[in-house]
Amino acid sequence: MNLPLSLLFGFAVLLMLLLAWVLRDPRELEQPDADLGNAEDLDQRHVTYFPQVRQAMAAEDSTFLSSRASQVLARRVQRERRKIALAYLACLRGDFLKLWRLARVIASMAPQVGAAQELERLQLGLAFSWRYEMIRVKFLLGFAPLPELGSLSAVVSRLSIRLDTAMKDLGERTALTTKLASSLDGRGLNTP
Amino acid sequence: MGTLPLYILVLWACSALLQLITLILLFAKGSFRKLPFFTVYVALNLCQVAFLVFVYSVWGADSETGKTLAWYSECVTLLAQALATTEILKVTLRPYQGIWGLAWRALAFTSTLVVLIVALATHGAWDKAKWFELNRGYHLTFAAAVIACLLLFRYYAVQVAAAYKMILGGFCLYSCTEILIHTVLQSLGKKWFDAYEPIWQSSTMLSFIVVLFIWVAALWKPLPIEARQAAPPSDSVYQRLSPEINERLRELNEKLLRLWKLEALPQ
Numbered sequence: 001m002n003l004p005l006s007l008l009f010g011f012a013v014l015l016m017l018l019l020a021w022v023l024r025d026p027r028e029l030e031q032p033d034a035d036l037g038n039a040e041d042l043d044q045r046h047v048t049y050f051p052q053v054r055q056a057m058a059a060e061d062s063t064f065l066s067s068r069a070s071q072v073l074a075r076r077v078q079r080e081r082r083k084i085a086l087a088y089l090a091c092l093r094g095d096f097l098k099l100w101r102l103a104r105v106i107a108s109m110a111p112q113v114g115a116a117q118e119l120e121r122l123q124l125g126l127a128f129s130w131r132y133e134m135i136r137v138k139f140l141l142g143f144a145p146l147p148e149l150g151s152l153s154a155v156v157s158r159l160s161i162r163l164d165t166a167m168k169d170l171g172e173r174t175a176l177t178t179k180l181a182s183s184l185d186g187r188g189l190n191t192p
Numbered sequence: 193m194g195t196l197p198l199y200i201l202v203l204w205a206c207s208a209l210l211q212l213i214t215l216i217l218l219f220a221k222g223s224f225r226k227l228p229f230f231t232v233y234v235a236l237n238l239c240q241v242a243f244l245v246f247v248y249s250v251w252g253a254d255s256e257t258g259k260t261l262a263w264y265s266e267c268v269t270l271l272a273q274a275l276a277t278t279e280i281l282k283v284t285l286r287p288y289q290g291i292w293g294l295a296w297r298a299l300a301f302t303s304t305l306v307v308l309i310v311a312l313a314t315h316g317a318w319d320k321a322k323w324f325e326l327n328r329g330y331h332l333t334f335a336a337a338v339i340a341c342l343l344l345f346r347y348y349a350v351q352v353a354a355a356y357k358m359i360l361g362g363f364c365l366y367s368c369t370e371i372l373i374h375t376v377l378q379s380l381g382k383k384w385f386d387a388y389e390p391i392w393q394s395s396t397m398l399s400f401i402v403v404l405f406i407w408v409a410a411l412w413k414p415l416p417i418e419a420r421q422a423a424p425p426s427d428s429v430y431q432r433l434s435p436e437i438n439e440r441l442r443e444l445n446e447k448l449l450r451l452w453k454l455e456a457l458p459q
Contacts, residue, residue, distance in 0.1 A: 106437075121434075122347075
């Protein structure tokens with residue numbers, strides 16, 4: 001098989017695989033409205049626990065512990081703290097993904113969608129996932145850059161508050177539309 | 193007709209029977225009102241069977257005239273296939289005006305790209321097998337465009353009714369198998385389009401029969417009733433929020449990058 005034919009064959013196999021993936025029943029495929037329903041939880045996100053995490057990971061605490069306690073105990077505490085940071089980072093990613101999904105819900109409901117905006121968001125999501133994985137690996141290797149993790153949380157927090165307001169706005173509009181539609185139905189104005 | 197092997201005639205009859213069942217189901221369940229182009233496509237396929245029986249009876253299956261007429265009839269059904277698919281995509285995306293706007297642009301972009309790739313990959317083979325290359329090029333473009341749309345559906349969590357998914361999946365499956373069969377047979381030898389024609393015919397017909405079974409299953413029940421379309425939120429919500437969200441996401445990414453770079457520095 002020469003190169004063009006091999007490429008065509010590979011492309012067809014890729015299409016088959018993509019088709020299988022795209023058509024499989026996506027249990028994780030969320031209902032768009034479900035996110036709207038959870039909008040009220042936005043302000044109770046993991047970012048609110050950052051002060052506690054920061055305290056647990058503070059360098060001063062580690063120095064103090066190393067000077068007073070045994071090496072074994074200090075190492076064990078360090079390990080536990082790293083676990084906490086990793087769990088926190090994972091939660092942060094969950095928050096990001098939820099917010100990212102909410103942005104897609106807004107787009108799916110919009111009468112006009114900007115291709116550039118959507119492409120940019122897709123790109124940002126992919127970049128986030130890549131960087132997140134890289135940072136997670138670094139954390140696993142034993143680094144703990146807490147101040148930067150803090151600023152990361154602040155961004156998510158700001159975004160969540162802003163989206164909370166937007167979701168409430170959208171919810172009110174949807175409720176108003178439904179109310180209007182049902183009142184028209186009730187008066188026999190429903191058209192087939 | 194006598195020049196076609198018996199097993200191909202049997203497959204042909206099976207395919208015609210299944211097409212007839214599909215058409216009956218479309219009318220019996222009232223689905224033809226929702227999918228008029230798909231109904232026309234199935235009807236055209238049945239007409240094509242009758243047309244080919246006539247053509248091969250008059251000119252024979254091996255004659256140039258017979259083959260050319262058969263390929264012309266294929267062009268008509270392929271055009272109907274494209275229209276039927278667009279119809280299903282449009283029905284699915286009716287409540288999502290913005291996404292539909294994005295989807296047709298994705299369709300146009302993907303199709304153009306694939307046409308260019310196909311033209312580049314096969315430019316030397318046109319004199320030998322023009323119709324085969326055109327057919328494969330069409331199926332490549334078609335499958336890539338529909339899969340791009342399905343990916344878009346998944347990305348935006350657009351709920352697609354199982355019946356529509358099965359019909360679209362059937363179209364794509366058929367196109368993908370056509371590409372694979374063409375490519376595998378072509379790689380077997382220089383005179384592939386003459387020597388392996390019966391294999392090509394039987395394998396493509398078999399894959400189409402599988403697709404017809406999928407469609408019969410999809411159309412067994414009436415198509416889902418569309419939910420009343422709620423008035424979409426005003427355009428300003430998206431216009432206002434989308435850039436802001438992107439800005440925040442970008443900021444978040446920059447923080448992540450800084451975190452990464454900070455970690456990379458020696459402690």
